[in-house]
Amino acid sequence: MTYGDKYKSYTYAAYYVGKHEKGMGRRLSTWRERRVVAAALRALGPVTTVLDIPSGTGRFLPVLAQFRMHVIASDLSTEMLQAGHIHYDRFVHPPRPVVASAFQIPMADESVDAALCSRLVHHFALPEQRIAVMRELARICRVGAVVTFFDAASLKHRRRLRRRMRRGKVGNRHAVTRREFADEAEEAGLSCVSMHALLRFHSELTAAALVKRDDQ
Numbered sequence: 001m002t003y004g005d006k007y008k009s010y011t012y013a014a015y016y017v018g019k020h021e022k023g024m025g026r027r028l029s030t031w032r033e034r035r036v037v038a039a040a041l042r043a044l045g046p047v048t049t050v051l052d053i054p055s056g057t058g059r060f061l062p063v064l065a066q067f068r069m070h071v072i073a074s075d076l077s078t079e080m081l082q083a084g085h086i087h088y089d090r091f092v093h094p095p096r097p098v099v100a101s102a103f104q105i106p107m108a109d110e111s112v113d114a115a116l117c118s119r120l121v122h123h124f125a126l127p128e129q130r131i132a133v134m135r136e137l138a139r140i141c142r143v144g145a146v147v148t149f150f151d152a153a154s155l156k157h158r159r160r161l162r163r164r165m166r167r168g169k170v171g172n173r174h175a176v177t178r179r180e181f182a183d184e185a186e187e188a189g190l191s192c193v194s195m196h197a198l199l200r201f202h203s204e205l206t207a208a209a210l211v212k213r214d215d216q
């Protein structure tokens with residue numbers, strides 16, 4: 001089973017929706033995550049058309065609807081995308097769903113203002129994989145992208161590493177420092193304008209606002 005396979009199931013999609021709505025802690029975290037993503041999107045400047053990839057079950061569609069954006073909701077999993085339809089009535093023009101891989105987006109160069117890529121790249125162990133996804137986002141965007149990553153300097157990440165050492169397991173969540181992530185984005189043709197942490201030095205999740213370099 002490769003990363004992404006488990007999401008290709010209606011049962012898992014329903015579980016994913018429930019998981020983020022279950023309990024006060026999870027709901028608070030999603031509320032905070034949406035605020036962090038909104039702050040990063042604002043840092044890009046005015047954007048109207050956005051590709052949300054991977055959109056999953058549409059956790060960020062409420063934010064994009066709030067900004068009155070025109071959205072393309074894309075994911076490798078049809079099942080996850082379908083679960084996201086529950087948010088479509090928030091839009092005047094409902095999102096256009098597209099099944100696609102973030103490594104090869106079936107869209108022309110500079111066909112949207114911005115892209116949102118949440119909770120994907122921390123699943124890739126290799127810098128080359130993260131750079132390949134960001135290069136593809138840079139290609140299809142006119143302005144830039146918001147990409148989330150896991151911060152290696154966070155308390156939660158250090159705890160995760162200790163747990164892994166105790167259990168002797170290799171996990172599938174990979175963290176990098178802010179500096180490393182900004183360098184990878186630069187290599188993909190994107191410059192970091194700001195970083196927005198869920199809870200600085202505690203939480204792993206950080207959203208980076210990345211704008212296209214002038215030479216791109």
Ligand SMILES: C[S@@+](CC[C@H](N)C(=O)[O-])C[C@H]1O[C@@H](n2cnc3c(N)ncnc32)[C@H](O)[C@@H]1O
Binds near residue numbers: 103
């Ligand atoms: C953890 S979920 C995140 C979804 C959403 N962005 C969120 O934050 O709730 C990961 C999603 O990535 C999708 N996915 C995995 N590999 C992908 C790829 N190469 N291209 C596009 N989507 C992918 C999965 O189908 C799944 O819906």
